[in-house]
Amino acid sequence: MAKPRRLTLSTNPKKEELTELRLGDVVYLDGTIYTAREGVYKRALEEKANLPVDLPHQSAANFHCSPAASMNSDGSFNLGSVTATASFRFSKWIGQWLSQSGAKLIIGKGGMSAEDYKKHFVPNGAIYLTTVGYGTGALLGRGVEKVSGVYWHSELGLAQAMWVIDVKQMGPFMVESDLLGNSLFERENRKIAEGIGKLYEGTKPATLKRYGETDNRSDELI
Amino acid sequence: MEKAAIEIPQDYLSGLKRAAKDEDGDLSSFVLEAMLENYEAAKQDRSAMCGDTGTPRWYVKMGNNARIEGGPIALESALRRATASATKTVPLRPNRVHPLWRTDYDNNVGIGAPEIEYAFEPEGEWIDLITVHKGGLFGTDYRMLFPSDGIEGIKRFYLDSLIAFGKRGLACQPAIIGIGLGGSKDACMVLGKRAACLRIVGDQNPDPKIANLEQEFKELGNSIGMGAMGFVGKSMVIDCNIEVGFCHTGGMQMSVHAFCLSSRRAVARIFPNGEVVYRTDPEWYTPYQRRETVDWQESPEWQSHAG
Numbered sequence: 001m002a003k004p005r006r007l008t009l010s011t012n013p014k015k016e017e018l019t020e021l022r023l024g025d026v027v028y029l030d031g032t033i034y035t036a037r038e039g040v041y042k043r044a045l046e047e048k049a050n051l052p053v054d055l056p057h058q059s060a061a062n063f064h065c066s067p068a069a070s071m072n073s074d075g076s077f078n079l080g081s082v083t084a085t086a087s088f089r090f091s092k093w094i095g096q097w098l099s100q101s102g103a104k105l106i107i108g109k110g111g112m113s114a115e116d117y118k119k120h121f122v123p124n125g126a127i128y129l130t131t132v133g134y135g136t137g138a139l140l141g142r143g144v145e146k147v148s149g150v151y152w153h154s155e156l157g158l159a160q161a162m163w164v165i166d167v168k169q170m171g172p173f174m175v176e177s178d179l180l181g182n183s184l185f186e187r188e189n190r191k192i193a194e195g196i197g198k199l200y201e202g203t204k205p206a207t208l209k210r211y212g213e214t215d216n217r218s219d220e221l222i
Numbered sequence: 223m224e225k226a227a228i229e230i231p232q233d234y235l236s237g238l239k240r241a242a243k244d245e246d247g248d249l250s251s252f253v254l255e256a257m258l259e260n261y262e263a264a265k266q267d268r269s270a271m272c273g274d275t276g277t278p279r280w281y282v283k284m285g286n287n288a289r290i291e292g293g294p295i296a297l298e299s300a301l302r303r304a305t306a307s308a309t310k311t312v313p314l315r316p317n318r319v320h321p322l323w324r325t326d327y328d329n330n331v332g333i334g335a336p337e338i339e340y341a342f343e344p345e346g347e348w349i350d351l352i353t354v355h356k357g358g359l360f361g362t363d364y365r366m367l368f369p370s371d372g373i374e375g376i377k378r379f380y381l382d383s384l385i386a387f388g389k390r391g392l393a394c395q396p397a398i399i400g401i402g403l404g405g406s407k408d409a410c411m412v413l414g415k416r417a418a419c420l421r422i423v424g425d426q427n428p429d430p431k432i433a434n435l436e437q438e439f440k441e442l443g444n445s446i447g448m449g450a451m452g453f454v455g456k457s458m459v460i461d462c463n464i465e466v467g468f469c470h471t472g473g474m475q476m477s478v479h480a481f482c483l484s485s486r487r488a489v490a491r492i493f494p495n496g497e498v499v500y501r502t503d504p505e506w507y508t509p510y511q512r513r514e515t516v517d518w519q520e521s522p523e524w525q526s527h528a529g
Binding site for chain 1 (some may be wrong): 227248249252253256257259260261263264267269270271272273274275289309310311312313314315316317319324325326328352357358359365366367370371374375377378379381385388389391392394442445447448450451452453454482483484
């Protein structure tokens, strides 16, 4: 069985390094990452709040994540396990975020659509890294060197706050999209789709349909 | 709660090891090996196995002769306090927010949270505190089927759910799949969730025909051609558990639930003398929980035990 290729990547990668990557490569990160998800996107892009961190200078790696962490009474943080959240929900903000933040690595769970890659990632020279599992939270936690800052936690809560984290050999991550906008998940989906038809042999659609799955408001459920 | 968040239950771990051995997809295999390594790392570092520590909830089961000092209100306060405190000390991710205002008290406590559900057993002075940290916005679905949809209809909705949520690994498979059949819409969701979270890998429904269906569905799920993260492979289902409840004569409600790669559950049995015994099998579905008759028939075994 072929094992995936294993590489180390900086959180401010050069274009040549990204060109090198192939779908399915296993990547470990060195540098600084930050978390940003709907809370940060809304505040930065819709409410136009000034970013508390200098991007992409400090980091070009946006992790769709909220760590399992708590705040100590002295203001320091107790950071345990780190796991990504599903990225497709952030589609509406990702184009503007990539151009504004200069992020080159979007890290999350499950990737985004091929349309998002072509429309937003490719023009911004960004790629998508997926976490593995899901839920290698303890392994990713081992890659954390220190939390260098937590911003907007009083406005957004700890889960939605912007965590800036120094990392060393944090991983594993897997290359899900490349600079051309190809997607590993969509490649796998296509392979699997070929065999699905035969599983359904002998079954028929359910008697009662479900409303709301079409835009045709004259549809009936029966 | 610390045990639930950190230590993967042995029944699930053994099931996943078997799946990892059988898996021949390159990428899926890599993922399963990484997961096995992650469980070890979590135990060694006393760190939550997954950063998304789910939405912790409680199932409380009491023997008929159990008495709570301070009454049920004291118990509920204690469980809410424990949830807030574990969120800080383990730590757990403060996942619970208001659905509209997104208010987060950073302690996993709020309106209706954590959920606390109760059940009783005809004997015993103990109280079982079962904590389940189920993750997941994905992998769960409900459908109103009818008798005319038949077993084939059940099979189809099962496949629909697995494939829909399996793509890109949104369901965090391979999972323990719980199926609820019957009840009413809400009861059906409860049955399926309990089938996924309160039964263990390897056990069977006592109805032999349902047990066969569980086996058949497990194999069916693993023949989709999909593995971990939605990559080509054959590990979707570590086990399939089905629970049923009597329903309206015209309908056949069905729910599907996926208890993920971090199938987190832990049990503490508390005795009147203060002794606490920990385990990972909730032992929820006893003959009493599945009773079919008007009055519970005391079994001779139970009588001799009680006498």
